[in-house]
Amino acid sequence: MGSLSTELDHWTAGPNLYPKRKPVPPAQRGIAAPCSTEQFKTKSYKHKPLAKRWHPYMSTESASRTGSSLKASMKHLQNPNVISLGGGTPLSDFIPFDEVVIRPPSLENLKTEKKRNSTSITTLHATKHDIADGTSIYDLSVALNYGQGYGSAQFMRWITEHTEIFHDPPYSDWQCSLTIGNTSAFDMCLRMLTEPGDCVLADKYTFSTAIETALPLGINFVGVDMDREGMLPGSLDEVLENWDPEAHKKARKPSVLYAIPTGQNPTGTTQSIERRKEIYKIAQRHDLIILEDDPYYFLQMDPYGSSSTEDGPATAEIRSSADFLKRLIPSYLSLDVDGRVIRMDSFSKVISPGARLGWVTASAQLIERYKYHTDVSTQSPAGLSQLAIFKLVDEHWGHAGYTEWLMHLRSEYTKRRDFIISACERYLPTKIVRWEPTEAGMFQWLKVDWKQHPDAKTKSVNALEEEIWLESISTGALVGRGSWFRASADVAYDEVFYRTTFAAAPLSKIEEAVKRFGEAIKKAFKVEPERKEES
Amino acid sequence: MGSLSTELDHWTAGPNLYPKRKPVPPAQRGIAAPCSTEQFKTKSYKHKPLAKRWHPYMSTESASRTGSSLKASMKHLQNPNVISLGGGTPLSDFIPFDEVVIRPPSLENLKTEKKRNSTSITTLHATKHDIADGTSIYDLSVALNYGQGYGSAQFMRWITEHTEIFHDPPYSDWQCSLTIGNTSAFDMCLRMLTEPGDCVLADKYTFSTAIETALPLGINFVGVDMDREGMLPGSLDEVLENWDPEAHKKARKPSVLYAIPTGQNPTGTTQSIERRKEIYKIAQRHDLIILEDDPYYFLQMDPYGSSSTEDGPATAEIRSSADFLKRLIPSYLSLDVDGRVIRMDSFSKVISPGARLGWVTASAQLIERYKYHTDVSTQSPAGLSQLAIFKLVDEHWGHAGYTEWLMHLRSEYTKRRDFIISACERYLPTKIVRWEPTEAGMFQWLKVDWKQHPDAKTKSVNALEEEIWLESISTGALVGRGSWFRASADVAYDEVFYRTTFAAAPLSKIEEAVKRFGEAIKKAFKVEPERKEES
Structure with a gap:
């Protein structure tokens, strides 16, 4: 994990938050302008292997998707000389929000625990003409209009960089798509990868909403035994080795594993790196796609009991972002040499659930399917959510500042965990x-x-x-x-x-x-x- | 239609924007607090008939939905004495937005055409503690956290009132659910009402995204002939009377009609009230559910050529909201004695496409199915979108001010239509x-x-x-x-x-x-x- 901390150093050097980032070309700053993860990667992934081909795994529904003609036609507007008489996108004059101002808390104040009483001095502004005025690359005229299903180029860049820093996938053709949160992403992935009557593998106890998402689609979960580190690789292998369709309403052998590797919902278990590697090997052996649902990734805590004082910070020994990064257990995505993981990230647990904003990372072939579906269902993540979080994490915090926020959360959640355990012991x-x-x-x-x-x-x-x-x-x-x-x-x-x-x-x-x-x-x-x- | 204008008068009397509205009880102002359309109706619908039963129309997927256990459990938090150790909803301290300020344009300035150069003097504020402080019933601590699939109680009230004013459905048990826009609503309605292999009736030329939404689900559109008023009732009847499964890949007789009655996409046709009544009769005869996709409802214009001066306002004769209301062609929902219409409204064309916010209105039995689906897919409309539009249309404009905005749009779009026609004539x-x-x-x-x-x-x-x-x-x-x-x-x-x-x-x-x-x-x-x- 040493590489991760080195990684972040590239983003914190000097007063420039982003010394090595790629530009968002002017043609990609407009309304529903198409873009690609590829162009925002700051490192070369060319020497890494391509993902395996997963086309045979796609459902009838997903395989027949061809995307939206209207969204596809937006590419012609990247030529600034072309005037649009095409899509029914209203002019920004007819969108009745002239300015939005957002006040985030001060990271400094959070450290000194002043919190609500402190004066928040930072204000983040957006108007309709920031792009035209050259004061920002993202503004209300774009955010409040239609967007691509995978989100804006402006925010896609930050997402790409974040994914490089924290996961650095070991294959070449990974891509990202913004989502409206993991619940929706899971629903869409199920419709992409399963047919009615299929089974999906999961922890013996798993997120209730995921079960409730799957059941009406005719998808049954098959629970795999767990211990305090979550799913047992031996049990997973056994279920697959001995798969008997007759015992599962004639369902074919499962090809999808649903995993919540960190702070599992509901059991709270976290898979160690060794456990993850073992599970991944079983997934390779049976050629499973892993749906990595990981909203709690950054809420990893210190082990209980590592701090003894009641009021002292339990995370006193975490003094730098390098320390913080070193302690994060690598994700499945970071182990994914085959491109068999669809990682689902969310801002819900670390920024705001009401934003309905997250992203998926997977091989280009799966992200294409995902995008085709978004274009004819969710349309795009909400513009104000994209704008507010872009203003905060891209323009204001940068990756380094966002990491400070995550360190703050780690410290706070560790305290809260310690507190409930202490209450449990007492009551x-x-x-x-x-x-x-x-x-x-x-x-x-x-x-x-x-x-x-x-x-x-x-x-x-x-x-x-x-x-x-x-x-x-x-x-x-x-x-x-x-x-x-x-x-x-x-x-x-x-x-x-x-x-x-x-x-x-x-x-x-x-x-x-x-x-x-x-x-x-x-x-x-x-x-x-x-x-x-x-x- | 005289009743509509009378209707609006109730909402504009005196300095109080809402003289007759129902309260949002304190217990329904909290995080993901459940509510119901029913409680916000200001008129009694009890004497009107109940909707027909549509349960036989529901797909296998929809019929098997039981909703989200976690969302359902939120009802226990309406008792203020109950402390939640239930859902993984972060505390507002851990949501890094302390304040959001929104500046809308001034309706007065719009009238006088000052527009961008004018100083926008209104500012709409939201912090995390407006509810606690008693300064608003909706704030960031609620909007930025999880929500119910049908949206917040705070906004549901305005939606309910709006639906009463403009559509006043002629049956008793109609309800609303917020949506993330009509594209998603249509996708979800298809999954509610059709099985793969089914056919859906539509105009001969219809919204491409709707076709592209349906095809991957195995749903084929069957186009019905049109004239300058849109779909021809005779042709609709003929298609249904002579339905031959063999001619449609063995599809059963369609039970769903997809209609864009106003400013049809792509043809621009608008069904007259007579046409709507005729189509509704055919729908009754063949017991169809009508999906009324009506994002352009408020972009109804004056007939072309009704104004002769080049620069003069084409809508000079519309002097009052009563005039405006009188000219609106009644929706299918307003004719719907059977509860067979699912009306899809959207803020995309009249406020902001990027908000991803709209609503559906239908019988309680269909709205229940819709809600069950949202709870395990879209989760809820984005909180900042709900908050921004709530602040604008509920707290600032009221129904009367929103109507002024719509009148402004009518006037502007009429001018633009006149302009393009004039350009077509010339070039x-x-x-x-x-x-x-x-x-x-x-x-x-x-x-x-x-x-x-x-x-x-x-x-x-x-x-x-x-x-x-x-x-x-x-x-x-x-x-x-x-x-x-x-x-x-x-x-x-x-x-x-x-x-x-x-x-x-x-x-x-x-x-x-x-x-x-x-x-x-x-x-x-x-x-x-x-x-x-x-x-």
Whole structure:
């Protein structure tokens, strides 16, 4: 990982945030102007191998896509002498926003914990004529009009550079496309790579929305056993080796693996680099495409217990962005010699969920399919989202400043994780509730030993799980039900889990909520009040 | 239509923009808080009939949707005493936008044509704590976080009121859901109502992106003949009466009609109220669902030639919003006694395409299916888009101010339409190119009599269409090719059309582009230079 920190140094040298970036040509700054990831790569990937050919994996739907005639015709407008009587794109005079001003927090103030009381002195401006005036390469006249499905050239450049810095894919023809977030990207990838009746491999417990996205398409998830590092390579291999269509409603052997390698949702597990390499080898052996859903990548934390003081920063030893980068576990994309990974990144967990902005990185052949779909469905990511985040991370922070923000998040989430674990230790009956402190993401997964429940012999696991959940809500704490996250619909799950998050509430409320959840558990399990407890 | 103007009067009385609106309860102002159209209706629809049941029309995919467990669980947070350890929604502290300021143009200045040189004095502000501070019911802490698939309660109220004012559906259980624009809405409606192999009815020439959305899903469009008022009811009836699956790759009789009733794309035709009623009757007779794609609804213009002075406003006689409302042709939704219409509205053509924001209105049963799909795909419309347009149309303009903006657009687009027609009259060889002045929308459709082309006997229609198109581009004018818009893939089209828009370029450039297109035509058809022309 030493190469990553060296990588970032190229972007922080001197007062120029971007000493080695490629230009966005004027012809690509206009309304819905086409561009390509390729032109923004700052390093040469020519000597690396091309991705394998994945065309046989494409669904009937995806294989028959030819893209949008109207979007394709926009390329003719790169010639400034051509006047458009083509698309129904309104003039900027008829878009009633003359100026947008955005005030970000100061990174300096965040470090010194002044936060809300500090005066935010930076203002980022956009008007309709910044491009014409030469004050910016992106403005309201472009952002508020139509766009390409893969996003604006202006932002694509930053995305390309970011991908080089943090993932540096080991094959040649990787490309990016902006998305409207990972939920949509997953939906579109499923429609690209599966047919009704297919199965997709996933962790035994996985993101409920992903399951709910797949089921109506006739796609069933098949859960693979996990340990504290997530999916077990041996189990994955076994499922594939012994695939029996008859046991899966005649589904053919799966060709897609859905993975949340970092801060897995819901279990909070993070795959080590060794685990990732083993899984990748199994994927090669069975020629799987890996959908790497990695919104929590930058919410990797220090191991629990590595800091002992209550108020001191748990991440005291992370003093530089080089340190930060070294500690990031490499992504599947960074190991992907075959171009078999579709990596889904999102700004939802690190900038803003409401932006509905993320991106996919994959081989050119898959990105082309993705783009063709966006052009006739999502159309393009929202312009104000692109503009606001472009102003912040490209024009204001640069890659170095963005890394500082991510370091801030790492520190804050580590504190919050430490805090919820401490609350769990204080308020939960450890004979009934067990956990492994999470090392990335937003979730702490709690296992409840339902067999100790007084009604364990007369009520079903699911009935008890619901009963405890409703008890917790009526006590005033909302948690996630483990059963929402069961990947395999046909397999009996004999465990009770709850997913908690330390992301959504202020610390004082987290403590109170854990306490309430503990009360609900104790009430349900008829545990006698302990000495330390308020009665 | 008198009732519409009366309707608007309720919203303009006195200094209070919203004298009769319903409140957004505090519990519905939070992150991803659920709400319903029903609660924001200001009139009673109880006495009106319920929509027919459309469940048998739903696809396998749509029928099996059950929605998102996580989104559904957000309802428990409407109780302010419940603390969330549930969803992975970041705290607003970790969203790096402290304030957003938006400057809209002044409606007064627009009237007096001062435009860009005028000082825009209104500023619309949003911070993270406006809700907490009581200065607004919508703020950055909510808009920048996760949302419901159908959008925020704050904006849903305005959408509901707008729908009442302009469409006032004649059945009881209509509801709305925000969308990320009509392209996505159409994609989602197709997946809701069709199976691969189905056919959808459409105008003979229809929106190319809609065709391109449908084809990869295995859906074929069947074009219905048109005249200058759009689709011919007799032809629609005939296609359905004589439906022969064998002639359509064994497709069952269609149950969905795709209609662009106002300023049809690409032909520019607008269905009169009589035409709409006739089409609706045929839809009832054959029990069709009508997908009403109506982004140009408010770009209805005065008939061409109703103003004679060159610089005078063509819409001089429209003096009041009551006048404006009276002239709007009623939508299919406003005629929809059965709840068989899914109306798709968009802000793209009247506010901003880059906002990716629109809404659908349909019966509760269809909106439920739509919402279930959004929750596991688009997630929600972008928060900054919702916030910016909410600030503008709800907090600043109100329904009355928005109507003024729409009147401004009507006047401007009428002028632009008049301008392009005048340019066509001056620069196009009328023996070869013919047109009907459009009365709504953004497009002027031009018919080229290809049979007069010197190579008409040796080259195909399509080859000539492409040749002329490329000639026009090389002369410096980009127009749309008629063949992009052919609905029926299997039918031979023996006509050459080009779609031009008067929306996308400044007037002087439109004149120049029409001139260039004329030159390309003359060159292709080897027309001798006329006396008036520059050689």
